[in-house]
Amino acid sequence: MKRGKEQSLLRFHPWIFSGAIAKICGKIDEGDIAEVVDSEGNFLAVGHYQIGSIAVRVLSFVPREINQEFYTERITIAYAMRRQIGLTDNEQTNAYRLVHGEGDGLPGLVIDIYDGVAVVQMHSVGMYQDRKYIETALIEVMGASLKAIYNKSEGTLPFKAGLNPTNSYVFGTAPEIKVARENGLLFYPDWEKGQKTGFFVDQRENRALIERYSKGRNVLNMFCYTGGFSFYAMRGGANMVHSVDSSERAIELTKSNVELNFPNDPRHQATAMDAFKFMQETTQKFDLIVLDPPAFAKHLNVLNNALKGYRRLNTKALEMIEPGGILFTFSCSQVVSKEVFRTMVFSSAAKACRNVRILHQLTQPADHPINIYHPEGEYLKGLVLYVE
């Protein structure tokens, strides 16, 4: 490391930016294990080397081999934590995140569990190369409760690395029917064709909150994807629920999930349409709106444009909501901080000329833990607003 650039590592921040590196000794390829030392040659960390602005993602701040023992230990700790928070043996909920990257000391790795099927996504070459260790650790740690492992890294690895992974079952086989449960509600997690690992488990607690506010309300669920917020609102006694997503596939999934829980229920409508267009054109009245858009900003350099998009969306929702209405608004962009998000909602409220009170400040659930040394891990933020 360049002299003075080791400070963030001494505070256990798990990323090393390429600009902080003084020199690379020997030959190193993407995905290799790098040992990082300060300008005096003292050990700082060990991690996966990668090409890009983040050059090393730290796996350990003490010298150690990155081997089977390492992965088994980290996954054992991750599993024990989920057991402590009541997710590994829960009759109401069998979908949860077992490994959340840096939050679990495993940067570049995500593992979601759906009724015993582990869906694994690797975001770095190093993690992909270590996949056998990860699979063995999962089998060992989860024992008989593990039904299958599906590796879904086709779309998440750096394209240039040329690894050409294929999404496939690497342990067990596809279950005949894929149905998982969240707070007693059922859904089809579509890990084979769906986005991310097939379902957004990170909204579990926020969906439970919407249920409490839905009684007698006309609900609009924008960016519904698999319809999670919709079927919770229906259980909460909503008058009617309208789900909107630009993807036809998402609308199909929403319809089948609603049907699974509330067969032939006339309260639900779904439309495949662009969110902005729908909000411009609809003449329906709503008194509870959910805005859960995709990450408009994936990088800092597009933050301003992304904020414009969020502002337009929030202003429109605030303009159209009935007096006494509730808005659940979210951003899952890592680069949009809690403060920036709140300022954006503030300007939207002012622009819409509505009196707005904050009822709840929302974040990601405990199975998406934030490593205290890595504040960037706090990616999901939401506000529940009362609109006068």
Ligand code: SAH
């Ligand atoms: N609320 C969902 C997750 C939303 S993910 C849940 O609880 O699971 C974001 C969704 O936005 C995706 O399904 C994507 O298809 C949809 N989307 C992206 N751009 C859109 C647009 N311009 N209009 C409507 N939907 C859009």
